[in-house]
Amino acid sequence: MARRPEAQHLAKQVTMRQLEIFLTVAELGGVVQAAEKLHLSQPSVSIQLRKLTETLGLPLYEIVGRQLTLTEAGHRMQDTCREVLDTFDRLDCDINDLKGLRAGRLRLAVDPSAKYFLPQLLGPFMAQYPGIDVDFVEGKRSDLLERLNEDRDDLYIFNHLPTGLDINHFPFLPNPLVVVANKEHALAKKKQLGLSQLSEERMLLRGQGSGSRLALDEFLTAQNIKLNRTMELDSSEAIRLSVKAGIGVGVLSAYALVNAHTEGLVKLNVKGFPLTTHWHIIHRRQKKLSTVAASFLQFVLDEAEQHLPMEQIHARMQQAVH
Template sequence: MGNPKNTTPVPRLAARIGTLRRLEILLRVAESGGIVSAAEQLHLTQPSASTHLRKLAEGVDMPLYELVGRRIKLTEAGEQVVMAAREIFGSLERLEMRLSELQGMQAGRLSLAVASSANAFIPHLLGPFCKRYPGIEVDLQVGNRDQLLERLDHNLDDLYFVSDPPDDTRLEAVPLISNPLVVIASREHPLARKRKLRWSDIANERFVVREVGSGTRHTVNQFLADHGLALREQMTIASNEALKHAVMAGLGLAIVSGHILDQGDREDLAILPVEGFPLPQFWYLVNAKERVTSVLARTFRDFLLGEGLEILKDGMSYWEKHHRPKLPKQPPLVSQ
């Protein structure tokens, strides 16, 4: 037997905390603000997630969170456990990177965070890449701009697809593709028959808007502030699909990404010819400069800025003509 003095010490807290799963649940609670949403993300029942959290708190011997209204607020002890959990999972992720690099591009996990208005085209970029490297796993998180920037602040993902990223020297942001914003109305709306409109023609109309935190709303608010304009809100909806149906139902006008309108939508919705629109916006590929990226993340980034751009240009040109996505061509197989 070896000398016990030469063994690596394991803190007693490690045994009391228990499984990594408990730390993962607490991390999701911290990010989502609720046990129910955290349980859904991890495919657990709410009672099961609550039991894990209770046992974690018992191991730490301190309360980890408290209920404020309908949201959960971490205690100081909870914040400390979350910080430690991020370090632990960060170390495991770096280990996974090193192991996947030993295996080349045959395995590994790619973590992406995507703006909700961009999730229609990202799968068409992932398709050719995953066919080329079938052994990889992809974790795709979809959210609004603020949710993605919060994940970026915590350095949770390899790459981010977001509109109007903050001007931050710690970030590397490359514009990928134009994301023009248009004003839409129901085909039955009187303005749908107009050939030319000014903002004053629509200023008093009811508007259905995206939630605070969305990239579309951020760009629209900036446009309104820059021009001293305002709009009349009637309803806030945190879903592009639900927003389109609200406009179809005559609940108001909306400003949306032109790329979320497919051929079926064009039969029920009209793009209004408002002066100053389409409003220019871009989707950016963003990553934190300080993040240690895996060979898989670097390869995917190079793919996006090379072949991916050609797929996007080809696909968007097709979209503009046909208003539906174009499936990418079958990629060549990598020789083994």
């Protein structure tokens, strides 16, 4: 079936680079962010956006204040960009599969706390397969779920298993949550604490929806304990620094304490803690994994403990908070 003349016009005028630039702007919400990610100047990004807009003959986005908002045409273009670029990504994966593991790209999306161990897994994997390139993004849980629903990456690492999704998931590493206080805090002198003793403290927690917060809330609900004073912070690092400043008592993944400067902090001996959840590596059930992605998944499941020996990790965790 012959394509319509206007479709032929778009196919001749629109470039792959323009599609990549527009999709990056749409996903990151701004020209500045897209230019940084693509290692381009802001004027270069703006020029390509203008050319794409002129080719379509409709505005793709509008700026209200400092907020970039896609128009209806922009949303349709975003969907088309993903479809076209995903098709070429699949072709790239198929070609690389024919080459084996000499070349290819691995796309990961991970919870920010995974940065405390992920480099130690990527390092030996990439040393074993030096032709492999890796792209990984960090994002809050809601961002990862959006990317997972849109199937934008090969594999995802969550610290609390999503529910209600058609996924394959593989637990590969324990994720202990610990309660930490400034060493001068009154509770620091207690040898044993009950959960009820935390209920009146100012508790420094990750925001609603984060993996560690979900695990904590489930635990507290099961124990029929309610925290009366909570303060939500965006990152484990913010919690650690706030605890150190004496603002309150924090709940953190023990991994956040392994390589951090933790002088002045003590781990509280609270009944029920450490609260052990697990890190999961996930992909959509219907996704056909590339040779690279399947190899990394198997590498993590087979060798994570070899590159992250658990006895040493637990010992370092203990040392980090004493």
